[in-house]
Amino acid sequence: MTGNRPYKHALDRLQGAGLRPTRQRLGLARLLFEGCDRHITAEQLHGEALAADLRVSLATVYNTLNQFTGAGLLREVVVESGKSYFDTNVSDHHHFFDESTGRLEDIPGDHLLVQKLPAPPPGTRIARVDVIVRLIADEAAE
Amino acid sequence: MTGNRPYKHALDRLQGAGLRPTRQRLGLARLLFEGCDRHITAEQLHGEALAADLRVSLATVYNTLNQFTGAGLLREVVVESGKSYFDTNVSDHHHFFDESTGRLEDIPGDHLLVQKLPAPPPGTRIARVDVIVRLIADEAAE
DNA sequence: GTGATTGCAAATCTTTTGCACTAAA
DNA sequence: TTTAGTGCAAAAGATTTGCAATCAC
Numbered sequence: 001m002t003g004n005r006p007y008k009h010a011l012d013r014l015q016g017a018g019l020r021p022t023r024q025r026l027g028l029a030r031l032l033f034e035g036c037d038r039h040i041t042a043e044q045l046h047g048e049a050l051a052a053d054l055r056v057s058l059a060t061v062y063n064t065l066n067q068f069t070g071a072g073l074l075r076e077v078v079v080e081s082g083k084s085y086f087d088t089n090v091s092d093h094h095h096f097f098d099e100s101t102g103r104l105e106d107i108p109g110d111h112l113l114v115q116k117l118p119a120p121p122p123g124t125r126i127a128r129v130d131v132i133v134r135l136i137a138d139e140a141a142e
Numbered sequence: 143m144t145g146n147r148p149y150k151h152a153l154d155r156l157q158g159a160g161l162r163p164t165r166q167r168l169g170l171a172r173l174l175f176e177g178c179d180r181h182i183t184a185e186q187l188h189g190e191a192l193a194a195d196l197r198v199s200l201a202t203v204y205n206t207l208n209q210f211t212g213a214g215l216l217r218e219v220v221v222e223s224g225k226s227y228f229d230t231n232v233s234d235h236h237h238f239f240d241e242s243t244g245r246l247e248d249i250p251g252d253h254l255l256v257q258k259l260p261a262p263p264p265g266t267r268i269a270r271v272d273v274i275v276r277l278i279a280d281e282a283a284e
Numbered sequence: 285g286t287g288a289t290t291g292c293a294a295a296t297c298t299t300t301t302g303c304a305c306t307a308a309a
Numbered sequence: 310t311t312t313a314g315t316g317c318a319a320a321a322g323a324t325t326t327g328c329a330a331t332c333a334c
Binding site for chain 1: 218220221222223224225226238240241247249253254255256257258259260262263265266267268269270271272273274275276277278279280
């Protein structure tokens with residue numbers, strides 16, 4: 001659990017984003033960007049940080065997630081009012097959201113196609129298209 | 143501002159949904175379902191109710207919106223964490239969301255096509271597909 | 285050193301809840 | 310009556326903010 005290869009990786013990301021590499025930011029970056037892509041809430045990340053002996057306050061976790069998102073290192077996914085998920089995968093893709101479990105899962109960008117998109121209203125342009133495929137438990141057959 | 147034709151309309155909707163037609167529910171239903179489709183927050187609807195001389199508490203507005211949503215009279219649209227919009231249009235359609243103004247606008251169901259939808263994970267089925275086309279102000283040219 | 289960052293606790297904001305009161309059937 | 314619905318104020322979550330202490334450069 002205590003530091004090795006990917007340390008550099010996290011450091012690079014922070015520096016590339018112009019964020020001063022503090023102990024807290026480095027630790028959180030390592031939790032977020034080591035391993036595979038993930039969807040995480042502030043509360044969850046805070047729990048992981050504490051479990052990994054990284055002393056960091058919940059407020060700092062929130063601030064850091066927002067800074068990372070602003071820097072393009074993370075993407076915020078809104079599926080339920082009153083709760084934010086942060087996605088370490090910032091490439092073009094969409095999501096399954098299981099309403100019964102609260103689980104969020106990626107749909108690769110090329111596995112879903114949005115067509116016939118209407119022109120944006122005057123004075124605006126499209127920033128992003130978010131597709132949420134909402135799932136519910138499949139009770140028995142059909 | 144004081145009652146005429148669409149009164150019946152609101153009453154029918156409530157009775158059809160098995161909701162007792164109280165003064166507050168009738169008043170809110172009229173504000174919601176008279177006129178064209180709309181996207182509204184609890185806070186906004188409460189403001190409209192007060193402006194229309196309908197004495198109703200914010201708590202009741204929240205409860206009523208949730209009951210209406212449960213009954214299929216409304217649909218909840220989540221675009222920003224920590225704020226819920228309710229859509230009086232419950233037919234199949236999607237949304238533009240202007241991030242600078244917070245404005246939500248319908249995209250008719252047949253003006254946007256989602257294709258190549260992957261199969262839902264085992265044990266689940268698709269409840270709904272939500273597409274949010276996020277807009278930002280178009281600054282000058284290209 | 286100096287300004288950016290952090291921690292803490294308090295503040296904010298939206299939404300829900302408990303309970304006595306009121307109104308619909 | 311009898312039960313569902315309402316209002317109020319308090320509670321509950323999630324997130325943010327103010328400010329003194331701390332850390333990176």
